[in-house]
Amino acid sequence: MVENTFQGVTITMKHLKLAIALAALGCGTAAYAQDDFSAQLKARQGQFRIMAINLGILGGMAQGKTEYNAEAAQAAADTLVAVSMIQQAPMWPAGSDDMSIEGTRAQTTIWEQNDDFLSKWADFGTAAKAIQASAAGGQEALGPLMGQVGGACKACHDTHRAPAN
Amino acid sequence: MWRGLVRTVVILGGLGAATGWVLTQATPLDDTALAGIDADPANGETVFTAAGCASCHAAPDAEGEAKLVLAGGQRFASDFGTFIAPNVSPHPEAGIGGWTLAEFASAVTRGVSPEGQHYYPAFPYAAYLHMTEQDVADLWAYWQTLPQDATPSEPHEVGFPFNIRRAVGVWKQLYMTDDWVMASAETDQIARGRYLVEALAHCGECHTPRDALGGLDRDAWLAGAPNPSGRGTIPSLTPDDLTWGSTEIAYYLETGFTPDFDSAGGHMVAVIANFTKLPASDREAVAAYLKALP
Incomplete structure (x- = not known):
């Protein structure tokens, strides 16, 4: 349960939605403040980090590395769905690709093939909802569902993310 | 005397060219x-x-x-x-x-x-x-x-x-x-991993650096290299650099998730799409081989 508390405060969906709303506000104000896009980079990289942390909770249970806990699995899956609902457009302004600025692996294909990018993001949402529907139903279901989420991650990274430097 | 020397050079040169011609022949297997x-x-x-x-x-x-x-x-x-x-x-x-x-x-x-x-x-x-x-x-x-x-x-x-x-x-x-790069495989599992990594899955093609003529530098086997078709770097897989455990390597090959649940990208996505279809024992064999690298 440690994963779901921050300094003793349990993170609920309400808190998460508030945080997302605040983050979205932050993006809006930063957009005209500077053009190194550091706020957008932090926001979009942060959302992927939130995804990874919660996938880690589910993946640990799927692999049997950590004990299955229905409540923790549900909270992690709910968080994935919450991330999938963050609107993406404000975090991906034109010119924030890896050819234009430092600190990102976002390839220009995100803008050149934006429909493909957004459809792959939508696929992540579909996979997140599937895991949300079954996360509390036992450890056995997690493996295949993780595979579906992982497939969505890879499908997008295949085209749109540059290798690490 | 000069004439003799010239003749020798011509003969040697001719032999060299002939040898080169033979050596560079494309020889198919027998029918x-x-x-x-x-x-x-x-x-x-x-x-x-x-x-x-x-x-x-x-x-x-x-x-x-x-x-x-x-x-x-x-x-x-x-x-x-x-x-x-x-x-x-x-x-x-x-x-x-x-x-x-x-x-x-x-x-x-x-x-x-x-x-x-x-x-x-x-x-x-x-x-x-x-x-x-x-x-x-x-x-x-x-x-x-x-x-x-x-x-x-x-x-x-x-x-x-x-x-x-x-x-x-x-x-x-x-x-x-x-010759195999890993000259001796200690176990059957490592030998299977060697066959998968060095032969079938041809991991070295991207993960090993190349010299000026495009040949693999076997002294830096799987030590990471510039991306052959684009920007960025293909990571090193040697035990000094790839510190993941064997089960983590096998899980990555199955799902594409790294130990901190980042996910694979680029051409590795296609590689994982293949490895996920192979038996678990093959993914474990690759992990065992990588762990046995110097």
Whole structure:
């Protein structure tokens, strides 16, 4: 349960939605403040980090590395769905690709093939909802569902993310 | 005296050129090679998957079942030009349906075409040369079950001097060797991992740095390299750099998730799509091999 508390405060969906709303506000104000896009980079990289942390909770249970806990699995899956609902457009302004600025692996294909990018993001949402529907139903279901989420991650990274430097 | 010296030089030069001509010849296997092997197409499918044939020879952006249509057309940029994967579907004209098993084996394990020409080493025959005869025969048997496609192959976009195919013969003399990089495999599992990594899955093609002539630097085996077709770096897999546990490596090959649940990208996505179809024991064997690297 440690994963779901921050300094003793349990993170609920309400808190998460508030945080997302605040983050979205932050993006809006930063957009005209500077053009190194550091706020957008932090926001979009942060959302992927939130995804990874919660996938880690589910993946640990799927692999049997950590004990299955229905409540923790549900909270992690709910968080994935919450991330999938963050609107993406404000975090991906034109010119924030890896050819234009430092600190990102976002390839220009995100803008050149934006429909493909957004459809792959939508696929992540579909996979997140599937895991949300079954996360509390036992450890056995997690493996295949993780595979579906992982497939969505890879499908997008295949085209749109540059290798690490 | 001068005349004698000139004659000697001419003779030696002629001998050198003749030797070079012989050495750079593309020698196919004998017609009877691999004859009499009882081929198993089911194992051929495993070889096909592990060797990643479809990852390069399927049409660009093919998904799902369409990946089994080996129509070609994917482009591979390199320092030497852009290679375009040919149609290798079993179509008798557009593809390789008219080949014999010996011709197929010559292509895969020697990089020699039925016309007696060298293929460019973008085709990883320097890895496939380690393939067992049984696996080659099984692979060919499986090949016959794949769909035909009539898309014509496109010529490679390779300029002078790299368009001199004969020069590939020199490259082969320099870089093709029967020797494994990991000379001795301590266990059967490591030996299987070595076969997968060094031969079928040809991991070294991207994870090992190349010298100026495009040959793999076997002294820096799997030590990471610049991305051959684009920006960024292909990571090192040596134990000093890749500190993941064996189960974590196997899980990555199955799901694409790193230990901190980042996910694979780029061409590795295609590699994982193949590894996820292989038996768990094969993924564990790759992990065991990587852990046994110096």
